Amino acid sequence: MKKYYLIALVLGIFFACGGSDKPSSKSSSVSNNSPAKKEVDGKKIWKSLCIACHGLYGDMEVNGAKNLNLSTLALEERIEIITNGKNVMTPFKGTLSEEEIKAVAQYTIDAFKKK
Ligand code: HEC
Known part of the structure; x- marks a missing residue:
């Protein structure tokens, strides 16, 4: 029983890492957009x-x-x-x-x- 718990924990960590990857790829797509807005106001x-x-x-x-x-x-x-x-x-x-x-x-x- 304890082993399953550990596996679940490890999987949880993996998913947590995968989840935290998503916002960073989002923010890089935002910075990809900014060169398009070259015009400085x-x-x-x-x-x-x-x-x-x-x-x-x-x-x-x-x-x-x-x-x-x-x-x-x-x-x-x-x-x-x-x-x-x-x-x-x-x-x-x-x-x-x-x-x-x-x-x-x-x-x-x-x-x-x-x-
Ligand atoms: C802390 C107050 C302050 C801020 C904020 C400020 N200025 Fe000034 N500015 C001055 C003062 C004082 C002078 C006059 C300097 C002198 O000749 O003694 C001046 C002078 C100037 C001059 C020269 C004008 C002339 O005919 O001599 C320009 C151009 C200018 N400022 C543009 C800006 C711009 C653009 C900004 C914003 C990015 C800005 N200032 C922000 C205080 C400020």
């Missing part, structure tokens, strides 16, 4: 990371943040500031990929009027 990044200081419309100027509606900086200069930070502005190179930084830099050019 600069607006989404802006809304989640930048509006605390710059505001939704780029003109909030909290903590000395520059009014992005007035900014004349080129894309490369914006990428540089977003990557490495400047004074009060925190660097984002640890948080965002190069691609994401470029997307949000482009967003600050596209979304806010230059006067």
Whole structure:
């Protein structure tokens, strides 16, 4: 009787392992889907990371943040500031990929009027 118990236990462990394999293969299929969504959404990044200081419309100027509606900086200069930070502005190179930084830099050019 004890032997059957052991076999059942071993089988149980096997099934448990088989079961835990399934979610991991599922998650790999999710990561297989993400390269299809290549488009990085600069607006989404802006809304989640930048509006605390710059505001939704780029003109909030909290903590000395520059009014992005007035900014004349080129894309490369914006990428540089977003990557490495400047004074009060925190660097984002640890948080965002190069691609994401470029997307949000482009967003600050596209979304806010230059006067
Ligand atoms: C902690 C507050 C803070 C956050 C969060 C923040 N910024 Fe800034 N940002 C600043 C400050 C302050 C400056 C002005 C730096 C200086 O020149 O002294 C600035 C300047 C800039 C500039 C340069 C504007 C110019 O004309 O000089 C850009 C572009 C910019 N921020 C984009 C972003 C983007 C994109 C994000 C989100 C990824 C972001 N910032 C998040 C505070 C912030």
